[in-house]
Amino acid sequence: xxxxxxxxxxxxxxxxxxxxxxxxxxxxxxxxxxxxxxxxxxxxxxxxxxxxxxxxxxxxxxxxxxxxxxxxxxxxxxxxxxxxxxxxxxxxxxxxxxxxxxxxxxxxxxxxxxxxxxxxxxxxxxxxxxxxxxxxxxxxxxxxxxxxxxxxxxxxxxxxxxxxxxxxxxxxxxxxxxxxxxxxxxxxxxxxxxxxxxxxxxxxxxxxxxxxxxxxxxxxxxxxxxxxxxxxxxxxxxxxxxxxxxxxxxxxxxxxxxxxxxxxxxxxxxxxxxxxxxxxxxxxxxxxxxxxxxxxxxxxxxxxxxxxxxxx
Amino acid sequence: xxxxxxxxxxxxxxxxxxxxxxxxxxxxxxxxxxxxxxxxxxxxxxxxxxxxxxxxxxxxxxxxxxxxxxxxxxxxxxxx
Numbered sequence: 001x002x003x004x005x006x007x008x009x010x011x012x013x014x015x016x017x018x019x020x021x022x023x024x025x026x027x028x029x030x031x032x033x034x035x036x037x038x039x040x041x042x043x044x045x046x047x048x049x050x051x052x053x054x055x056x057x058x059x060x061x062x063x064x065x066x067x068x069x070x071x072x073x074x075x076x077x078x079x080x081x082x083x084x085x086x087x088x089x090x091x092x093x094x095x096x097x098x099x100x101x102x103x104x105x106x107x108x109x110x111x112x113x114x115x116x117x118x119x120x121x122x123x124x125x126x127x128x129x130x131x132x133x134x135x136x137x138x139x140x141x142x143x144x145x146x147x148x149x150x151x152x153x154x155x156x157x158x159x160x161x162x163x164x165x166x167x168x169x170x171x172x173x174x175x176x177x178x179x180x181x182x183x184x185x186x187x188x189x190x191x192x193x194x195x196x197x198x199x200x201x202x203x204x205x206x207x208x209x210x211x212x213x214x215x216x217x218x219x220x221x222x223x224x225x226x227x228x229x230x231x232x233x234x235x236x237x238x239x240x241x242x243x244x245x246x247x248x249x250x251x252x253x254x255x256x257x258x259x260x261x262x263x264x265x266x267x268x269x270x271x272x273x274x275x276x277x278x279x280x281x282x283x284x285x286x287x288x289x290x291x292x293x294x295x296x297x298x299x300x301x302x303x304x305x306x307x308x309x310x311x312x
Numbered sequence: 313x314x315x316x317x318x319x320x321x322x323x324x325x326x327x328x329x330x331x332x333x334x335x336x337x338x339x340x341x342x343x344x345x346x347x348x349x350x351x352x353x354x355x356x357x358x359x360x361x362x363x364x365x366x367x368x369x370x371x372x373x374x375x376x377x378x379x380x381x382x383x384x385x386x387x388x389x390x391x392x
Contacts, residue, residue, distance in 0.1 A: 048389055
């Protein structure tokens with residue numbers, strides 16, 4: 001039997017831990033809401049740009065390079081997006097597992113691949129994959145600004161134009177709902193209409209507070225009548241497509257961030273629950289030990305008294 | 313006409329205006345009600361809006377695309 005002092009000490013330390021995890025849970029919940037709100041601001045832009053892209057694609061056959069696959073370039077780029085910090089359950093492990101599968105496939109097919117890492121965990125992972133890391137971005141704040149995320153998109157475009165890679169995939173955590181996030185693999189480059197539609201849809205979580213939208217219908221055909229283009233559809237696409245890619249990358253990072261906070265919130269909730277359970281178990285042990293002590297002392301006293309009485 | 317100016321970081325303007333004066337890559341244009349459908353590339357420095365009370369608002373942009381849709385709806389996608 002442990003001493004009551006030891007048990008008491010353990011109870012106190014577990015209670016302290018529970019307090020910390022509870023605080024982290026609350027902080028993550030607030031941050032998650034903030035991150036979601038921030039991600040939603042891009043939605044009107046995303047919807048308008050998608051409709052514009054649809055119209056433009058109908059008018060021109062001369063597509064910008066970013067919309068076409070390089071047939072000559074064999075190498076592939078993968079953008080791995082994780083968080084900087086841990087303590088978020090299996091969030092990063094899931095992303096890295098997806099990335100692992102992608103890399104394994106490349107190795108089997110003997111395709112050269114390049115990794116671009118976002119987040120400390122991704123960088124550590126990429127460092128372990130012999131010499132294929134081409135860049136790493138770490139230390140984005142809780143709400144990354146366009147100013148911070150644009151260099152990533154620009155780097156992807158530059159490499160594509162310089163024919164360093166022919167396609168770009170991304171592995172990140174898709175924010176489905178507050179309670180469920182999943183690691184997904186998506187094609188970023190060449191930009192496709194389906195890909196853009198996916199982002200627009202992805203900006204809203206599937207359920208919960210921000211799921212409702214007044215103008216959620218994406219299937220609008222306004223392009224039946226004749227448009228004037230100034231200077232030409234092709235030049236407008238030249239501006240629009242890199243802009244869409246920037247939006248895509250920006251959104252992926254915001255979404256990963258929201259996922260990180262919500263995963264941490266859930267992980268911390270579990271930790272708090274476990275700590276509470278432990279406290280109640282330990283309290284039971286403490287009471288038992290205390291009672292055992294009292295019983296023992298009583299027995300000793302009674303035995304002592306009896307021994308004394310027998311002497312007389 | 314109704315106008316919405318959007319950037320990735322948020323909505324810069326949303327509401328009714330009488331007149332939009334914008335600089336496109338080909339020169340300055342003014343858009344009034346019932347303009348023909350148009351898509352144009354915008355250049356810096358700004359878009360000027362005039363509302364029904366003749367009040368002028370200037371919104372700074374660095375580049376963008378303007379789209380006039382049928383039904384006097386105007387969308388501007390901009391970067392700042």
